[in-house]
Amino acid sequence: MALCLANSLIARRHFNPYDQLVRYKWWYKNGYMTSTGRCFDIGENTSQSFDEFQRRQESLAKDHQIPLEQLDFLSDYHLLANFNVDCSKIGAAGNGALMRLAPVPLFFHKWPIHAVEFSGRSGQITHGDPKAYDACRYYGALIVATLRGESKEQLLDNEFYVKHKPWFNGKRLHTDIEAIAKGAYKQRQGYDGGIRGNGYIVNTLQAALWAFWADENNFEKGVLAAVNLGDDTDTTAAIYGQLAGVYYGFKKLPENWRDQVYAKDFIKCV
Template sequence: MALCLGISLVSRRDFILYDQLVRYKWWYRNGYMSSTGRCFDIGAATSQSLQEFERRQQQFAIKYNIPFDQLDFLSDPHLLADFNVDCSEDGAAGNGALMRLAPVPLFFHKHPAYAVEYSGISGIITHGDLKAYDACRYYGALIVAAVRGETKEQLLDDNFYFKHETWFNNKKLVPEIMNIAQGSYKRNGGYDEGIRGKGYVANALEAALWAFWCDDGFFKTGALNAVNLGDDTDTTAAIYGQLAGAYYGYTNLPKKWVKHVYAHNFIMCLSKWILYEGQMWQSKSYTQNTSQLNFKPNSNVLTAVQSTAARGLAPNTKREYIQKPNAPLHQLTSNASRLPPNTKYPSVLYDAHGAALAAQPDASLRPTITAVPLGRYDPTRIGYTYTGAIHETKNYSDNRLRNPTNRSQV
């Protein structure tokens, strides 16, 4: 799901919740971005949210007389404004929202207030509990701080929240998450003192931070600490790895582990694209020179404004604890400058696969990009199927993802 989220940010060059849900659905139904070609180990909250998303898509297709197979490529902001992406049940507080988080704070790290708020919002579309929202906000802030060069002592400071309160728009964390932020995970006994890597988001957050706190300065030590807690081992380690990776950096990862990562070159290229597009986001996104978000005072309600769908949230969203910027949302997204070309369904279709990634042999920030006309996802493969200008269908299997360095497209 982290790959799905990262590709959404890169291909849309913005934070579009509808597109994120579409890609999660592709993973759920067709194994999109899965190392095995199928979805496995999906959580109950995520699967229920994606089923609800599919149900709403079907209703939406009927309402607007849009072919159902075209719904995954919607871009028209007026249509998206009428689609409520808040698909989670209230009370869903699993660790799945936290597990996939990293692309958001990495993309928006130059804009901490956006990074923190979008981190929280990225989770609530599948995990609607306020604890999941705040866990993602807090962890997103830690990742941003790590990327921006703060020391480990600063990251693990019991007063980290208060020292970065403006990043959180001065919105308090719920007590359970605030307790963790103030150091409840600092227990030398670890498992023996109650640290548990369970599926509950607060437990998972606490366990990942404990692993980071006692990793002795080595990524490998922390990852093993996380796994050895038992229970939901892979998720706990994945959450740990997001913060630890941001802090230690790629060169300090265990080389033997990196060597065996599936689609390593593809992931490296995607990472570069996330950083590149994130750095370019301000100039694309702002029509006026603003240095920070200005939220409405004394209001926690996300109200309906022009181009609400640029963020993918419907005007009648039930999430009362999400705040919005004063500036119109069409000024806060880059989508308006990237409208799709004229098609049979004007301004409705958007080829979410319009950018194919190609690995770079050097370490320069900007990767190369190749346009893929009329791209379509092939549900039988991990790769893509597209029809070219001469109507020649080309299939790219998962072998292109394994080693794309000597191929022109991925």
């Protein structure tokens, strides 16, 4: 899904949630941009959102007499402006909103306010809980700060949110996310200290940041720490990898891991 999001940003040259949902639907239904040719793992909240998006597309086609085969390629500004892209159920707070995030702050990092807001919106279209929106905003801000040269100490500063408050454009973080921003993830005992990498976005955000905090400045150690928490291991590691990958850089990733990455040439080009 991260590749779908990156493709959308490049193709549309801006943040276009309708186009993002189209590409996610292709991934879900047809295996677009997958490593296996099919979608083999998708959360309930995410799949429900894509099914709802398709229902809304079909309703749009009926109301405006649009051929179904044209629905994925709409360019009419007024039609798209009136299309409700928030396809999530109320209260959906799964971690799928966060695991695909990185292309947004990468694309908009020169404009932090836009980067942070669009990070939140990128998650909100499939996960409607305010905690999902704010988890994505906060993590997007961390990635932007990394790209702008801030040190690891600055990124993990318990006052990071306060010091970057203008980036959040007057919208306060949910208290659960603000607690993480203030350092709730800094648990030396890790799993025994209550860190959990499960499907709930608040817990996964905390777990990914714990892995970054505890990785001894080594990407491989951080990934293994994230995975060894158990539960939703691939998602926790993927979320860790977005921030840590930007911070450590391509050359510091294990070479044997880099060689196995799907679409690595495309990613390098992007």
